[in-house]
Amino acid sequence: MKGKLIFLVLFICIFLSGCAQWIYVEQGKFWKNRNFSVSLPEGWKRAGFNAPNNLLFLTNDGFLLEYIQISQLKMDKKLSKTKKKISDNMLLPEISRLIADEISQEEFRKNFKILSNIPTSIDTKDCFKINYSFHYKTNYKIKGILYGFVLKRKIYLIAYEAGERYYFDKYLPIFEKFIANLEILS
Amino acid sequence: MKQQLANGILVCIFLIFMGCASLNIPNMTSSGVASLEEDEKRLWKRCEEEQEAIARSGTILQDPELSNYLSEILNNLIPGNIKQQWGIKGKVFVIKNSLFNAFAYPNGVIYIHTGVLANLENEAQLATILAHEITHTLNRHSLKQLRGNINSSAFWTTLIVTAVSVTGESAYADLGRIGYMSAITGYSRSLEKEADTEGFKLLLDNGYDIQETKKAFEIFEAIIKDEKIKGPFFFSTHPRIKNRIANFKKLIKKENKNPTTDSLKFKNNEYRYMNIIKKNILKNVKLDIKISHFKTAERQLKRYLKLEPKSSQAYYLYGELLLNQNKLADAKEKYLLAIENKPVYPDAYKAFGIMAFKEKRINKAKEHFTKYLNRKPNADDKDYILYLLKKIEKQEKKQ
Numbered sequence: 306m307k308g309k310l311i312f313l314v315l316f317i318c319i320f321l322s323g324c325a326q327w328i329y330v331e332q333g334k335f336w337k338n339r340n341f342s343v344s345l346p347e348g349w350k351r352a353g354f355n356a357p358n359n360l361l362f363l364t365n366d367g368f369l370l371e372y373i374q375i376s377q378l379k380m381d382k383k384l385s386k387t388k389k390k391i392s393d394n395m396l397l398p399e400i401s402r403l404i405a406d407e408i409s410q411e412e413f414r415k416n417f418k419i420l421s422n423i424p425t426s427i428d429t430k431d432c433f434k435i436n437y438s439f440h441y442k443t444n445y446k447i448k449g450i451l452y453g454f455v456l457k458r459k460i461y462l463i464a465y466e467a468g469e470r471y472y473f474d475k476y477l478p479i480f481e482k483f484i485a486n487l488e489i490l491s
Numbered sequence: 492m493k494q495q496l497a498n499g500i501l502v503c504i505f506l507i508f509m510g511c512a513s514l515n516i517p518n519m520t521s522s523g524v525a526s527l528e529e530d531e532k533r534l535w536k537r538c539e540e541e542q543e544a545i546a547r548s549g550t551i552l553q554d555p556e557l558s559n560y561l562s563e564i565l566n567n568l569i570p571g572n573i574k575q576q577w578g579i580k581g582k583v584f585v586i587k588n589s590l591f592n593a594f595a596y597p598n599g600v601i602y603i604h605t606g607v608l609a610n611l612e613n614e615a616q617l618a619t620i621l622a623h624e625i626t627h628t629l630n631r632h633s634l635k636q637l638r639g640n641i642n643s644s645a646f647w648t649t650l651i652v653t654a655v656s657v658t659g660e661s662a663y664a665d666l667g668r669i670g671y672m673s674a675i676t677g678y679s680r681s682l683e684k685e686a687d688t689e690g691f692k693l694l695l696d697n698g699y700d701i702q703e704t705k706k707a708f709e710i711f712e713a714i715i716k717d718e719k720i721k722g723p724f725f726f727s728t729h730p731r732i733k734n735r736i737a738n739f740k741k742l743i744k745k746e747n748k749n750p751t752t753d754s755l756k757f758k759n760n761e762y763r764y765m766n767i768i769k770k771n772i773l774k775n776v777k778l779d780i781k782i783s784h785f786k787t788a789e790r791q792l793k794r795y796l797k798l799e800p801k802s803s804q805a806y807y808l809y810g811e812l813l814l815n816q817n818k819l820a821d822a823k824e825k826y827l828l829a830i831e832n833k834p835v836y837p838d839a840y841k842a843f844g845i846m847a848f849k850e851k852r853i854n855k856a857k858e859h860f861t862k863y864l865n866r867k868p869n870a871d872d873k874d875y876i877l878y879l880l881k882k883i884e885k886q887e888k889k890q
Contacts, residue, residue, distance in 0.1 A: 386782065387781060387782055387783060388782065388783040389783055389815070394849055396845060396848065396849070396879065397875065397878070398845075398872055398875035398876075398878075398879070399845070401875070402872075406781045409781075410781070410782060415548045415549065415550065416548050416549030416550065418549075422871070422872070422875075423874040423875070424874055424875055424878040431878075440547075440548060440549070444544070444547070
């Protein structure tokens with residue numbers, strides 16, 4: 306979560322310095338790293354710069370309106386808000402609750418509500434799926450979906466957040482397709 | 492753009508004149524005429540807008556009994572008919588937040604966190620906080636701070652506001668913001684000290700046990716120490732807490748109050764306070780456990796269990812608290828107490844199920860999870876329990 310903030314700050318710095326790099330996603334474009342492979346939504350823009358813990362960041366209309374992000378957290382490292390660690394012996398329901406607690410404590414998320422928190426799977430890998438909503442600065446309502454799973458002693462989080470009005474429903478099928486196409490390679 | 496620039500210039504001129512604004516602002520209690528000044532009216536208007544936003548934010552605790560009780564204490568503290576004369580709202584709202592904070596807006600609306608209420612011990616301590624906060628309103632501290640800021644940095648403020656107006660934001664709106672933000676982020680040390688001293692007088696006038704003033708701050712001091720809190724709002728810009736306790740000791744001494752005999756003569760209304768507050772203590776314990784404020788959560792649980800020694804929910808939360816600190820055996824003991832006191836209480840079974848699952852005692856885990864779901868068939872985490880039961884089934888088949 307802290308990583309995301311750092312990412313946003315970095316983004317703003319790069320944007321203001323006139324060096325923002327957004328790579329237009331062409332048809333049939335794949336993103337791949339050591340652990341994942343996924344086809345990217347055509348016509349979206351991918352952030353072409355790196356930030357700590359951020360692996361992939363995509364938006365179509367702008368990141369304040371909607372985005373898809375893959376990020377990672379190291380296990381045994383204290384989370385910034387709850388000051389708790391995710392340890393090896395934690396079960397999926399415990400991890401999902403801890404992550405939900407962590408994101409609920411971020412100051413910019415006002416009136417944070419968990420709409421559902423269920424176990425599911427991505428490419429046969431057990432994961433949690435949290436549906437939530439919150440108000441950004443008290444009046445802009447945002448809805449989000451967060452998938453998370455443990456892989457090689459890291460927590461991987463795949464987030465989709467969008468303005469509740471218009472944007473969330475509009476791009477939800479694209480996010481669902483993104484999740485359905487995500488391959489876990491290792 | 493031209494219009495925005497013109498607005499900017501207007502604001503510049505306004506601020507330059509404001510730079511000479513009078514700091515000689517009488518307190519509401521001493522002013523002959525109950526009339527708000529023009530900049531003060533804008534400040535109040537901005538506060539009302541902000542308060543509407545807070546009301547919509549979902550952070551306010553909906554507990555009419557508690558809100559009425561708090562507002563009653565507050566209104567008793569406001570002297571004479573100042574409330575009516577000045578149009579002070581005299582309302583207290585509770586924010587669901589376990590951090591230790593309280594703040595007053597210039598129009599007499601006070602916000603207090605559940606973290607403050609759950610840790611205070613009686614009404615006299617609560618009145619200490621409310622008296623301090625309402626003194627900011629009665630002594631018009633926001634207006635004083637606003638004008639003080641403008642006088643001391645008119646040039647820079649002018650520049651900033653001009654820049655804001657050129658970017659298309661409302662410059663006038665942000666003028667108000669400069670004033671009311673001090674209500675939340677804290678006032679100057681001299682104004683905070685004044686609020687402590689004059690708030691103390693309000694407590695005396697209302698017959699509260701003034702020994703409790705320093706005790707309230709000693710509680711906060713202990714929490715700050717236990718949780719290694721570096722800068723909660725309520726203290727970060729206030730005089731250092733030790734100085735404040737020392738100040739209260741001086742004030743008590745000046746009044747020549749005898750701690751042993753006077754506690755009997757003056758009210759602290761502990762029973763009434765705890766009766767109204769107690770249902771919110773466990774809610775606050777959950778918030779504290781969430782952010783790893785374990786010592787504070789434990790202190791609240793111990794107090795709660797003194798009032799409700801058979802509360803299964805309190806024992807369950809105690810178990811959760813200990814589990815979070817990896818004190819497994821102690822946690823089990825508390826979960827057992829939760830079940831002993833109320834055998835139908837479901838959550839402790841889930842906790843036992845998860846422990847047994849981790850210890851690979853799958854039969855026991857299955858038994859506990861089944862008990863949990865039987866007792867709470869619509870549990871929020873039902874899907875996770877079914878997920879774990881499926882895993883158990885798979886393991887049983889393997890065996």
